[in-house]
Amino acid sequence: MLEARNLSKSFNGKKILDNINFKLSDGEILTVVGPSGAGKTTLLRIVAGLENKDSGQLILDGREYDPSIEQKVGVVFQDYNLFPNLSVLENITLAPIMVLKQSKEEAEANACQLLADLDMTGREKQYPFQLSGGQKQRVAIARALAMKPEILCYDEPTSALDPSTRDQVTEMILDLKNSGYTQFIITHDMDFAKKVSDQVLKIEPIGEVK
Template sequence: MLELKNISKEYNKRVILDHVNMTVEDGEIMCIVGESGAGKTTLLRCISGLERIDGGQILIDGKEFDPYSNQNNDSVIGVVFQEYQLFPHLKVLENITLAPIMVLKKKEAEARQEAMQLLEGLSLADKAKLYPYQLSGGQKQRVAIARAMAMKPRILCYDEPTSALDPGLRDTVKNIILDLKKSGMTQIVVTHDMDFAKQIADSILKVKPSRG
């Protein structure tokens, strides 16, 4: 279980997050929704350790956890970025195996085997030797999901996973998220799309711009 207690964050003395509280049970899908500038992505960045919180606590299974200072954070909390952030000079398979080999110290053969299993599950096995520029937006999205999953995180976070996708691909992403839920993956989804949130979420957190 992930718990956020009174999380606060400021940028240049402007309050972005003002004592935010949130609980996500194991295996649940939590959607964070709100208008642009409300702090959705900032909250996700704090949860995933990309930003340091200014106040409050983050707990996993009741124990305080600092994602910002955790060196192996990718094995606890994974992130699928809005812009995918795939390495353009690496092929799909290399994009997925790089972190498991470098961070988790897996042998290359093992990392490649697990990566191919992920690609097969996402209907991308035939794209393993392609470069990101050779993929469609939806394919890049799925590769980004596979790359995050390769680190075997307990919690998987998504930043606006449907923002640049057409309705058909939106449904594909929805099905991937729901399939991961069946496997027990805890997921946090930042989205501006309330309809999408209602289709996938066990719970929804609405954030509003701070007056601070």
Template sequence: MLEVKNLTKKFNGHPVLQNINFTLKDGKILAIVGPSGAGKTTLLRIISGLETKDSGEILLDGQEYNLGKVGIVFQDFNLFPNLSVLDNITLAPELVLKESKQVAEKNAMELLTKLQMGGHEKQYPYQLSGGQKQRVAIARALAMKPKILCYDEPTSALDPNLRHEVEKMILDLKKSGLTQLVITHDFTFAKNISDQMLKIQPLGEA
């Protein structure tokens, strides 16, 4: 279970997030919705350890937040253009988790099959559509065995027709017991996928 208590963040003295509180139970999906400038991505970066908080607590299973337990799928996917799909997924497990090449590749192929990307492992990011890149980015995050998977605006870089496909993929991952946190400005999408929603609004300048 993820607990965020009284989370506050300022940039150059201006509050971006103030006293954010929520609880996300295991296996559930939380959608954080709000307009641009509300601090949604900043909140996601703090939860995933890419940004520091000014005050407040982030607890995972009652313990202080532990880096590596939260995976993130970036809005622009951040795939390595010079690496194949398979190498994009296996790089971190081999380097960070110290998995052998054989184990990392076996896990990667299982994830690609699960995400309907079997047969694409030798391709490079430039050969993939936006939806396919997103699936590779999800597989790469899942390969690190996170307790929680976070998405930053998962529908914004995709054709609107793919929204239903993304909804289905997130709900399919939920069936496997994965806890997910989704940042989005798309209220309908959020409503369709989430067990709970947190709405945040931009704060006025201090």
């Protein structure tokens, strides 16, 4: 379980997050909703270790956790951040080979299984420019999962997607939940949040949680 206790963050003297608290149990989905400027993405970056908190605690499985040191969180960014010069398979296997020190054979076998789970078999040799937005997102998810995270985070996973693709993303996230993945989602899309969430955390621009 991931727990946030009184997380606060300011930039240039302006408070963005003020005493944010939540509990995310294993295998559940928490969505964070709120208008632009409320600090949703800042919260995700703190949980993922991409931004330092000013105060408060993150507790993982009962102990204080520093995400900048322990890589327990995978992130699917809004713009996917795929390497355009690498194939789908190479995008997924690069970090496991370099960071986890997996052999090329092991990394590719794991990547192919993840692609199969995400209905992307046959796309291994394609490049990002050959993929649709929804397909790029699935590759980004496979790349995050290849690092074996305990928690999978998404920054606006339905942004700029058409209704049909948004429904596919909803189904995919629920399938991942059924497979036991713990997921933390930032979104403006309240309808989507209601469909996938076990709990919804609402953040206001002044940092209040309702």
